[in-house]
Each structure stands twice: as structure tokens, then as C-alpha cells.
Amino acid sequence: NSLLSVRNVKKYYPLKSRGFSRRHGTVKAVDGVSFDVKAKEVFGLVGESGCGKSTLGRVLLRLDDPTGGQIFFQQQDISAFSKSRLTQFRKEAQIIYQDPYSALNPRKKIGQLVQEPLDIHRIGTVRDRRERAAWLLETVGLLPEHANRYPHQFSGGQRQRIIIARALALNPQLLLADEPVSALDVSIQAQVINLLLDLREEFSLTYIFISHDLKVVEHLCDRVAVMYLGRLVELAPKKPFYAHP
Ligand code: ADP
Ligand code: ADP
Numbered sequence: 001n002s003l004l005s006v007r008n009v010k011k012y013y014p015l016k017s018r019g020f021s022r023r024h025g026t027v028k029a030v031d032g033v034s035f036d037v038k039a040k041e042v043f044g045l046v047g048e049s050g051c052g053k054s055t056l057g058r059v060l061l062r063l064d065d066p067t068g069g070q071i072f073f074q075q076q077d078i079s080a081f082s083k084s085r086l087t088q089f090r091k092e093a094q095i096i097y098q099d100p101y102s103a104l105n106p107r108k109k110i111g112q113l114v115q116e117p118l119d120i121h122r123i124g125t126v127r128d129r130r131e132r133a134a135w136l137l138e139t140v141g142l143l144p145e146h147a148n149r150y151p152h153q154f155s156g157g158q159r160q161r162i163i164i165a166r167a168l169a170l171n172p173q174l175l176l177a178d179e180p181v182s183a184l185d186v187s188i189q190a191q192v193i194n195l196l197l198d199l200r201e202e203f204s205l206t207y208i209f210i211s212h213d214l215k216v217v218e219h220l221c222d223r224v225a226v227m228y229l230g231r232l233v234e235l236a237p238k239k240p241f242y243a244h245p
Helices: 051-058 083-092 112-118 126-139 144-146 157-168 188-203 214-220
Strands: 002-016 023-038 042-046 068-073 093-096 174-178 206-211 223-228 231-237
Touching: 002 051, 002 206, 023 051, 023 206, 042 051, 042 214, 051 174, 051 206, 068 144, 083 093, 093 157, 112 126, 112 144, 112 157, 112 174, 126 144, 126 157, 144 231, 188 206, 188 214, 206 214, 214 223
Parallel strands: 042 206, 042 223, 093 174, 174 206
Antiparallel strands: 002 023, 002 068, 223 231
16 A cells, blocks of 8 residues: 555656757756655665756656656655645645755744744644644653744754754654765764654654765664666665664
8 A cells, every 4th residue: 555656657858958049959857757655654865966866756756757657656646736635735745855954944932933834724723833833842852942943943864853843843654864874974963864764653654865875774764665767676674673663
């Protein structure tokens, strides 16, 4: 029973050579990729820089249109979503990125930042939203008084926690994490990965975890797909000795 089915997805970008405005061929950033992600699975997508991971991630969440192929979320073609279904999908599928420094508006308090998705989708009363934001911050390991501080008052690891809290505000089913620990100190990486694993249970999450670092992915993921030059070259369960208890 797949949450997400990816069928022969392609994303080509026009290639411009220097000095010409004319198009000279294409970059095949994603070149015919197929796989399925089961509900509650932690699916790893690894490969060297430039192999197409981020491009694929954006296409999977309909943040960018594919050049070809199809993506099914809960057996529904995401390119055929109605406006209201797309709004729903924007709640169900969230993305977090590598850089915890640019992802938070520096002028907003973190309580507000975590509450914002709830405000935008008008979930509950203002009081409900405020309480949920406080609970989310606590759940990712921050303190209630942190809600009134600004992003610059937090370390990289704390900011990534805030970003995770914000991504979870709407109770998504799918969290796509694009290099979520790559910008962090190695000593902090394990903490954030462990947090993501804990949240998997609390929120019944399905993860797609993008990384160039096979070590990071092996610890976290149920299955790992390896990308090379826009294609999936390997799809394997992780080694048994990394199995969850
Ligand atoms: P990864 O996430 O694995 O590092 P990307 O998806 O960022 O890889 O990039 C895959 C390929 O597509 C690279 O060759 C990159 O230069 C190219 N690419 C990515 N985004 C664009 C874009 N907006 N326009 C043109 N080429 C792009
Ligand atoms: P500012 O003073 O920066 O203009 P306010 O503090 O008045 O903003 O709050 C603006 C919004 O942020 C309101 O919707 C409020 O509910 C929310 N907010 C403020 N503080 C918190 C907090 N500690 N936790 C959750 N939400 C908060």
C-alpha cells in the first residue's frame, strides 16, 4: 500500500551555453525515475551532488512540474489535483531544507513562525493555534519562553528544530527532508536525526530523506535509493544490523 508512487518521472532543464541566448540541448536532471514509498516508511534518496535529488524532491511535492512521468499520492495523480485537493496536499506533504539560517523570517518570533501554517489554513481558534505552537516547540525540544525570541537567538541545530516544528504544525503525512543535517555540526547531526526518528512515531510520519551522506541515511532509513546522473541505480533495504528495535 503506497503513499507515493513515482512512475518514469523526468525533469529536463534547458541548457544554455555561455555567450548564447539560444538553447543548446537539455540537462536531464531527473531522467526516468520510478519507485514507491509505503506509508510510514523512511525512504532514503542518496547520491553525489548534482545527481538530481533536490529536483526530484521538488517535483514530488508539486513545487515544480515534471517534464514527463506521473506521481501518485494516495493513488491520485498529483498533476490532476483540483484546487482544493492541492490545498489539502500542501498540508499533507511538507518539505524542510538544508539551510536553517535562511529558512526562518528573521523579523518574526519563533512562536509566530511555528503558528503561521495554522494561521494560514485557519485551523481552530487563535488560542488553539498558540497552544499548538507552544506544544510543537516543546515536542522538538525547545522551551515555552523560546516562543518570544527571534531566529538569530538560536543555534543552527535549534533553528532546524524550529523548522521541523513548523513543518509538523499541520500534521503532515509526508515529510520530505532535503539534506536536513548537512549544514549542521557533526556533533549536532545525530541529535537532529534522533529527533526525526522520535517524531516518526509521534506523528505517524512517512519520510523521504535526501542526503549525499550514505552514513546518515543508513542509520535513519528503511530503504535507500541511490541516484546517479538523474537515474535510480540501486534500490535496496538497509543492512539488517541497522534495523529499528
Ligand atoms: P542534487 O540535489 O542531487 O545536488 P539537483 O537536483 O540540485 O541535484 O541538480 C541536478 C542537475 O540539474 C544539476 O546538473 C543542476 O545543475 C541542474 N539544475 C538544477 N536546478 C536547475 C535549474 N533551475 N535550472 C537549470 N538546471 C538546474
Ligand atoms: P508582534 O509584537 O511581533 O507584532 P505579537 O507578539 O503581537 O507580534 O503576535 C503576533 C502573532 O503571533 C499573533 O497571532 C499571536 O497569536 C502570535 N504569537 C505571539 N506570541 C506567541 C507565542 N508565544 N506563541 C505562539 N504564538 C504567538
